[in-house]
Amino acid sequence: MANTTPLLSQPNSAESESTPPPIEKHHPSLDSSIERYIGDFGWAQFFQILLLSFAWLFDAQQTFISVFTDAYPTWHCTSHQLGCNSVSNICYIPKNSWAWDWPSYTSIISEWNLQCSSSIITGLPASSFFMGCVVGGLVLATLADSSLGRKNMLFLSCLTMSLSSLLTVFSTNIWAYSALRLVCGFGRATIGTCALVLTIELVGKRWRGQVGVIGFFFFTIGFLSLPAIAYWNKGSSWRSLYLWTSIPGILYSMLVHFFVCESPRWLFVHGRKEEAVAILKSIAPPSHSGGSTLSFSEVSFEQVTWHNGNVYSAITMLMQKKWAFKRLSPVMVIAFGIGMVYYGMPLGLGNLPFNLYLSVTFNALSEIPSSLFTILLIGKLNRKFSVLAFTTISGIFSIMCALKGKECTRLQIGFELVSFFSACSAFSILLIFTIxxxxxxxxxxxxxxxxxxxxxxxxxxxMLVAAERRNGISSYMVFGLVIGCCGLFAACLPETRGRALCDTMDEEERRESSLQCGGDVLA
Structure with missing residues (x-):
């Protein structure tokens, strides 16, 4: 009689085939584990974000301080000979025929007799500052990813910027002044970056966009404080502005050193799990402060551990990985175009037929609605379309600032404010987009x-702004064309709204590969 026992019960195969295959254990991701701790928003996180956001205030002051210290002073005729009143350039009339409206020490132009110097010389201090920012960014940026971390890099950057700003008070000529502005820019280079990245890494995904914009508010406050400080010191030496902005910056650096927390994500990536968990416990809302330690013990750390190379490993990976380079290049091109407008327009306000203190104040105030717009709508804004739209609007209105004619002259400050507002909005969204x-x-x-x-x-x-004072070249026309063309590169980038943050290049690369294969992993 045939054996009616099912095959699975055969003695030789039953043990191996009746036992269900082992279920593969899926370790929680680092992002999901951190979300359990700090997905909600608590007072400890708010304190950290508030303290970090102050870095933007001092950043703004040093970025735009040259609007007042390097301003071309107003002058008046002391003699009506040789048609002094009909001449707009004092280099074409005798020195004894005119005088400055204010004491010569109120600006570097009048103190060091630079009124007839080339635009390269008069624009050198401001250009040196921005060049220092470029060099400092390339040299220092990767240290925040590799050896120093976000907090230590922020502390050192703030301290370097503030100390060099304080030493600027002792400048005796344009060359020493430009050199110190170069050092100031070098130190300042990573302040906004470290503050922004650390702020976003201390909160959950839900609050990422909102807290990122808080720093932009403080940047606005710093920008807005400059015309107030300058007006208060009206008639005083330009050196007083550096004193009033550098000393508080030094004190703030000490606060960062003692009270700011390091990024738990950065600590995890570098294998410092105990420190990361301790920080997460200290900043987590009370309802989450003690119940999620198990999730971190299960995280697969071989997936998130940093493989230390030299301090420039991060930049090397960005250049070597094709998908990363395809993202980095367009974003940098867009940023270049925004920078022409964002930094150039405030410097060019002295060329407009409008009160300098009021125009700088209006520009600073225009950042407030820009930040409000971003913070309220960042969760709903499509990153690609928003950057493209705002750069286009900024370019159009910047070009309109360059139009000649009586009616256009009256509307110039309005066109300038719309263009600057749009550039600020594009800047805010682009930084969050990059993160x-x-x-x-x-x-x-x-x-x-x-x-x-x-x-x-x-x-x-x-240099464009300084050249416009001499030969009438419209810097605003150049600004508009550059930002409009550069903004078109937003079309080359993937959309990131609502997606989770990755922690390693491999994780991001897998997501990129899945996206190219039609996966819906970015949702």
Missing amino acids: ELFPTSVRNSATSLVRQALVFGGVFSP
């Missing part, structure tokens, strides 16, 4: 490179 495009292991380096492209655009702005 979402790159993983933790290279995020600070990528964001810093983008910011250096932004300030590299600012390198050319002072």
Whole structure:
């Protein structure tokens, strides 16, 4: 009689075939584990973000301080001989026929007799500052990803910027002054980047866009404080502006050193798990402060551990990985165009037929609605379309500033404000866009490179503005054409709205590959 026992019960095969195959254990990702701790928003996180955001205030002050210290002073005729009143350039009339409206020490132009110097010389200090930002970004940015971390890099950058600003008070000529502005820019290069990246890495995905924009508010406050400080010191030496902005910056650096937390993501990536968990416990909302330690013990750390090379490994990876380079290049081009407008327009306000203090104040105030717009709508904004739209609008209105005619002259300050508002909005969205495009292991380096492209655009702005004072070349026309053309590169980037942050290049590369194969992993 045939054996009716099912095959699976055969003695030789039953043990091996009746036992269900082992279920593969899926370790929680680092991102999901961190979300359990700090997905909600608590007071400890708010304190950290508030403290970090102050870095933007001092950043803004040093970025735009030359609008007042390097301003071309007003003058008046002391003699009506040789048609003094009909001449707009004092280099064409005798020195004894005119005088400055204010004491010569109120500006470097009048103190060092630079009124007839070339635009390269008069624009050198501001250009040196932006060139220092570019060099500093390239040299220092990757240290925040590799050896120093976000917090230590922020502390050293703030301290270097503030100390060099304080030493600027003792400048005796344009060359020493330009050299110190170069050092100031070098130190300043990574302040905004470290503050922004650290802020976003201390909160969950839900709050990423909102807290990122808080720093832009403080940048606005710093920008807005300059005309107030300058007006308060009206008639005083330009050196007083550096004193009033550098000393608070030094004190703030000490606060960063003692009270700011390091990024738990950065600590995890570098294998410092105990420190990361301790920081997460200290900043987590009370309801999450003690219940999620198990999730970190299960994280597969071979997936997130940093493989240490030299300090420039992060930049090397960004250049070698094809997908990363295809993202980094367009973002840097867009940033260059935005930088021409963002840094150039405030420097060119002295060329408009409008009160300098009021025009700088209006520009600073225009950043507030820009930040509000971004913080309220960042969760709903399509990154690609928003960057493209705002750069286009900025370019159009910047070109309109260059139009001649009586009616256009009256509307120039309005056109300038719309263009600057649009550039500010594009800048805010682009920085958040960049953070979402790159993983933790290279995020600070990528964001810093983008910011250096932004300030590299600012390198050319002072010279264009100075040249316009002499031969009427419209810097605003150039600004508009550059930002409009560069903004078109947004079409080359993938959309990132609503996606989770990756922590390693491999993780991001797998996501990129899945996307190219039609996967819906970015949702």
